[in-house]
Amino acid sequence: MTEERSAVVVRDDRKSYGELKAVDGVSFTVAEGEFFGILGPNGAGKTTTLEIIEGLREPDSGEVRLFGESPWPRNVKLLPRIGVQLQATSFFDKLTAKEQLQTFGSLYGVSRATAADMLELVGLADKANEQENKLSGGQRQRLSIACALVHDPDIVFLDEPTAALDPQARRNLWDVLRAIQERGKTIVYTTHYLDEAEILCDRVAIMDNGKILALDPPAVLVRGLDAPTHVTLQKGVLSVVDASSLDGVDEAHENEVSLTISTRRPAPVLSALADRGALDGLQVRTATLEDVFLNLTGREYRA
Amino acid sequence: MTAFKTLSVAMLKGFIRDKVTLFFTFLFPLMFLIIFGLILRDVGADKTRIAVVGDGPIVSALRDSGALELESYNDVDAAVQKVKDGDLPAALIIRGQQLDVRFAQSDQVKSATVLGIVNGFVDKANLAATGQPPKFTFAAEKVEDASLKPIQFLTPGILSWGVAVSAVFGSALTLVSWRRKQVLRRIRLAPVSAASVLSSRILVSTGVALVQGAIFIGIASLPVFGLRLSGSWWLAIPLLLLGTIAFFALGMLVGAFAKTEEAASAAANIVVLPMAFLSGTFFPVDQAPAWLQTVSKIFPLRHMNDGMLDVLVRGKGIEALAMPAAILVGFSLVVGFLASRVFKWEE
Ligand SMILES: Nc1ncnc2c1ncn2[C@@H]1O[C@H](COP(=O)(O)OP(=O)(O)O)[C@@H](O)[C@H]1O
Ligand SMILES: [Mg+2]
Numbered sequence: 001m002t003e004e005r006s007a008v009v010v011r012d013d014r015k016s017y018g019e020l021k022a023v024d025g026v027s028f029t030v031a032e033g034e035f036f037g038i039l040g041p042n043g044a045g046k047t048t049t050l051e052i053i054e055g056l057r058e059p060d061s062g063e064v065r066l067f068g069e070s071p072w073p074r075n076v077k078l079l080p081r082i083g084v085q086l087q088a089t090s091f092f093d094k095l096t097a098k099e100q101l102q103t104f105g106s107l108y109g110v111s112r113a114t115a116a117d118m119l120e121l122v123g124l125a126d127k128a129n130e131q132e133n134k135l136s137g138g139q140r141q142r143l144s145i146a147c148a149l150v151h152d153p154d155i156v157f158l159d160e161p162t163a164a165l166d167p168q169a170r171r172n173l174w175d176v177l178r179a180i181q182e183r184g185k186t187i188v189y190t191t192h193y194l195d196e197a198e199i200l201c202d203r204v205a206i207m208d209n210g211k212i213l214a215l216d217p218p219a220v221l222v223r224g225l226d227a228p229t230h231v232t233l234q235k236g237v238l239s240v241v242d243a244s245s246l247d248g249v250d251e252a253h254e255n256e257v258s259l260t261i262s263t264r265r266p267a268p269v270l271s272a273l274a275d276r277g278a279l280d281g282l283q284v285r286t287a288t289l290e291d292v293f294l295n296l297t298g299r300e301y302r303a
Numbered sequence: 304m305t306a307f308k309t310l311s312v313a314m315l316k317g318f319i320r321d322k323v324t325l326f327f328t329f330l331f332p333l334m335f336l337i338i339f340g341l342i343l344r345d346v347g348a349d350k351t352r353i354a355v356v357g358d359g360p361i362v363s364a365l366r367d368s369g370a371l372e373l374e375s376y377n378d379v380d381a382a383v384q385k386v387k388d389g390d391l392p393a394a395l396i397i398r399g400q401q402l403d404v405r406f407a408q409s410d411q412v413k414s415a416t417v418l419g420i421v422n423g424f425v426d427k428a429n430l431a432a433t434g435q436p437p438k439f440t441f442a443a444e445k446v447e448d449a450s451l452k453p454i455q456f457l458t459p460g461i462l463s464w465g466v467a468v469s470a471v472f473g474s475a476l477t478l479v480s481w482r483r484k485q486v487l488r489r490i491r492l493a494p495v496s497a498a499s500v501l502s503s504r505i506l507v508s509t510g511v512a513l514v515q516g517a518i519f520i521g522i523a524s525l526p527v528f529g530l531r532l533s534g535s536w537w538l539a540i541p542l543l544l545l546g547t548i549a550f551f552a553l554g555m556l557v558g559a560f561a562k563t564e565e566a567a568s569a570a571a572n573i574v575v576l577p578m579a580f581l582s583g584t585f586f587p588v589d590q591a592p593a594w595l596q597t598v599s600k601i602f603p604l605r606h607m608n609d610g611m612l613d614v615l616v617r618g619k620g621i622e623a624l625a626m627p628a629a630i631l632v633g634f635s636l637v638v639g640f641l642a643s644r645v646f647k648w649e650e
Contacts, residue, residue: 054492076494079492080494086488088485091486092317092486093321094317094321103313106306107306107493108493
């Protein structure tokens, strides 16, 4: 990936607030069309990093390029190409969903028809005439994303779009985010949900205390862990001794309800289990970003 | 649609849909106008009433002149009792050629007025009875003096105040709310100039001020209140616009310092209320002590008030605008400059 083709280039950015190093030497690039996630607990420096790229904050040092240009100081040429959802949902007072979109659209000289199209995209067509403060949390987030997209930008920055949403609303939003990527947009988004980053992102930067600890596709991060896969069976289907003797099994143990097998080569283990017809209650749990975080920081991930 | 136009429409919709703002913009000042207008309706127009027992040419002459209001009694005791009770300042008792006045000592001013008027009519009747032509003649004519009927100063005062309140609160609250909800930062990320955002908000405020003017003047002109506009009333329009801009700038300054809407609202009140009381909103400043009149000259509202009074009811021409306009423009420039220096896009 050459830098000319990159949507975002960040090189050794730093930003301190007094003694606090909010962003402490961060570097990464985001390719055009990529779905890039910045993952980390509260206070990790995600918002600060994002806002430096958007041109809302000036870094103390380091370099930022957005489509080859510097976003700071306010670069009017770049603005039509970027769509931003800030961490706080920012809306005009007392306007309906449709009016919010039309108003934000007009700031970019966009026609009214696009606004209706955007409502459709985020699944709010039936809420068009509802005032923004009457919408649910998930609907507000989707409206906010629609407002970020209304002028058809090339890159969208979404700051914790799924924070404080119930599981169903989060899943609805994932569909919206995937639909946006299918439209060919580059997405840079922050989250503190590990499972979500794993499912959505092409690449994830894991951030903590202002630093990027790891940056790779989620699968690579997980594989790099060399953490075992856990296969769980109903108790009694197989004895612990039999399980331990299977090819590829590192360890097997049992509790009141289930038998758990640890393996680094799940394929032969699963086929051996299938041969014996011992698949009752089978569950497979591979390592997740949670394990990656634990491994990188030595502490449990708590959003 | 241009950003300027849509932003104006968006802000106008936000304004119209906010019941609390509508109340404080229109109904609240109107309440003051109506209440004070009704309470003070008869002040100044008030004629002295006296009790009268009996009739005759002098009573007829008095009644025709309208100089006093006469309340007829059949019984002398009842009439005198009214004076004793303090309900009426005097009782006029006529027995043939003999006129007696019983007056209350407590209210000397009114009693003296009554005595003077009755005396004048008796003298005139006596002179007429002699058949001689009068040696000295005397004619009286009414002059519209500086002291106005209450509704005449209430309307310009409450209008100026209402416009000031809605401009200060409108700009301060919008600024704080937009900063707190990050709308300002969001706007900053769009390719629009701060000028078009600012001017669209000012356009809404000035539109609101014109509507306030139309409504307040319309209601004050109803027969119950009896406002009479002068021929040069339309000169109030430029004054309304300049006043709105000046108080809008003041609101921007207040909004720059306040962190929350509540704080902005409190700060705006602290700025506007004393200014309203000292600028002649509810009573004419000329009646205040001299030092207070001097103090009140530092408030732009005082000058807006004076200008409004001059053009709306005193019938002064465009030259009456010079001083208030100059002061409002100067105030807007200085305060607007300060506000732009302390302006913050984010918390
Ligand atoms: N304007 C600011 N002034 C002072 N400290 C700030 C400011 N913005 C962020 N911080 C601090 O910088 C750190 C990183 O913040 P942020 O980038 O918002 O983290 P995240 O978005 O990952 O939760 C936090 O400790 C936060 O308190
Ligand atoms: Mg954040």
